[in-house]
Amino acid sequence: MTASSDIFVMQRTGAINTSRHRQLTDYFTSMTSCAVAFSGGLDSTVIATVAHDVLKDNMMAVTLNTPYMPQWEVEEAIRYCRQNAIPHHVVTLPILDSIVDNPPDRCYLCKKALFSTILELAQTHNISSVIDGTNHDDLKDYRPGMKALKELGIKSPFLDLGIAKQDIKTMAKDMGIGNWNKMPCACLLSRLPHGVKIEEADLRRIEKAEEFLINLGFDGCRVRTHGDLARIEMRREKRAKFLHAELLDAVADELKKYGYKYVAFDLEGYRCGSMNERERSGKNN
Numbered sequence: 001m002t003a004s005s006d007i008f009v010m011q012r013t014g015a016i017n018t019s020r021h022r023q024l025t026d027y028f029t030s031m032t033s034c035a036v037a038f039s040g041g042l043d044s045t046v047i048a049t050v051a052h053d054v055l056k057d058n059m060m061a062v063t064l065n066t067p068y069m070p071q072w073e074v075e076e077a078i079r080y081c082r083q084n085a086i087p088h089h090v091v092t093l094p095i096l097d098s099i100v101d102n103p104p105d106r107c108y109l110c111k112k113a114l115f116s117t118i119l120e121l122a123q124t125h126n127i128s129s130v131i132d133g134t135n136h137d138d139l140k141d142y143r144p145g146m147k148a149l150k151e152l153g154i155k156s157p158f159l160d161l162g163i164a165k166q167d168i169k170t171m172a173k174d175m176g177i178g179n180w181n182k183m184p185c186a187c188l189l190s191r192l193p194h195g196v197k198i199e200e201a202d203l204r205r206i207e208k209a210e211e212f213l214i215n216l217g218f219d220g221c222r223v224r225t226h227g228d229l230a231r232i233e234m235r236r237e238k239r240a241k242f243l244h245a246e247l248l249d250a251v252a253d254e255l256k257k258y259g260y261k262y263v264a265f266d267l268e269g270y271r272c273g274s275m276n277e278r279e280r281s282g283k284n285n
Contacts, residue, residue, distance in 0.1 A: 018174055020167045021050070027157045028054040034129040034155075035122040036061050037115065038088070039069065040077030042182045043133030043165075046172050047157060051131065052086045060087040060125065062118050067095050067200045068188040070207045076179075091117060095198055104144075104194045110187075111145035115152050131155050136164040141272055183220030183235075191224050205258045212254055218242060222270055228261035233270040 028034070028051050036048040038061035048061045063077045074090070081088035098109045118130050132149060135158035149156060158168065172180035189198065191206045202225060209223040209230060218241075222233040232251075234242050242248075242265070252263040 018171060020161075020163055021171050021174065023161050024050045024157055024163070024171070025054055027161065028059075031055065031129055033058040033127045034131050035059070035118055035125070035127045036131045037118055037133070037154075038063050038077055038081070039133075039185075040073045040080065041133070041184055042172060042177075042179065043135055043158065043168055043184075045080060045177060045179065046168050046175070047131060047133045048081070048086055049084070049175060049177065052084070057087055060089055060122075060127065062121060063088065063090045064114050064117065065090050065092040066114070067203050068198075070185060070188065070211070072211065073185055089121060091121065093117065095200065099189075100198050102189060102192055102194050102196050102198050106189060106194070107143065107145035107187075108148050110189075111148035112152065115149060115154055119152060129155050131157060134159045135168060136162050191222060193226060201259075205260070208258050209255050209260075213251070216247075216251075220270065223255075224266070225260075228259070230255050230260040230263045231266050232264065233266045233268075235270045239269055 024046075031054075033055060034051055036044060036051050036059065038044045038048050040063065044061075048059075051059045052061075061077070061081050063074060065074050078088065078090065080086070093114070096110060096113050098113065099106045103109070115130065115132070122128075122130050130152075132154050134143075134146060134149065134156040138146070138159070157163070169180055188203045188206050192198065192202065206223050206225055210221060213221045213223070213232070218234060218238050220235045221238070224231040224233060248265070255263045
């Protein structure tokens with residue numbers, strides 16, 4: 001079942017003895033059953049793994065396969081659950097009519113619809129609670145979707161327990177989760193300005209561009225898309241490696257194959273939710 005090339009299979013080495021892990025375990029011990037919104041990212045991986053450790057087959061992971069989720073994330077989610085015997089449901093959905101123009105409250109409208117779908121599935125399977133992986137650090141960004149979670153009664157263990165991203169990485173590493181240091185991906189809609197009509201072709205172009213950069217070793221990058229311009233945001237520790245003439249030429253040539261006319265490098269580098277900067281500052285888009 002395990003293989004050195006397979007980062008998705010847990011390799012447990014013994015008891016996990018951290019206070020955060022105990023808190024999370026106790027959180028699920030108080031439940032009879034739950035459905036975990038499982039994107040395949042690090043936060044939801046830890047949540048789903050601990051929930052399964054505690055509740056066994058009285059839990060299920062639910063992956064919503066939407067056009068704004070990178071396909072590799074869906075594949076990793078399926079693979080992780082299969083290899084770790086976690087009950088898993090994949091629900092395929094189209095672009096929602098309510099968000100097709102990418103409004104500033106897109107995240108709220110999307111979360112409301114998507115988690116309503118998970119709630120319906122949970123009820124069908126007599127599951128009592130629906131869980132998501134929002135963590136304490138998410139409070140620092142403009143996150144209108146959190147309002148939807150509250151309205152629907154979705155439980156967020158990391159948020160309730162004050163658990164931040166570094167705590168989650170530490171837990172994942174201690175648990176033997178191979179992708180414990182995985183960079184967050186986030187919804188592909190976060191690469192588009194608000195008010196721009198969402199086209200699936202644009203989402204696939206963004207997905208291909210970021211996958212190309214990841215395969216070059218630039219994980220955690222973002223390709224923000226402004227019409228026919230790609231604005232690359234690179235993490236600070238990766239910028240020096242990226243700024244070489246031959247590499248820049250190769251990246252520009254490749255991204256132009258995907259339909260971009262211009263390829264630009266953002267000197268400020270990666271900023272979480274950079275498309276939300278106007279909303280965070282209280283200005284209108």
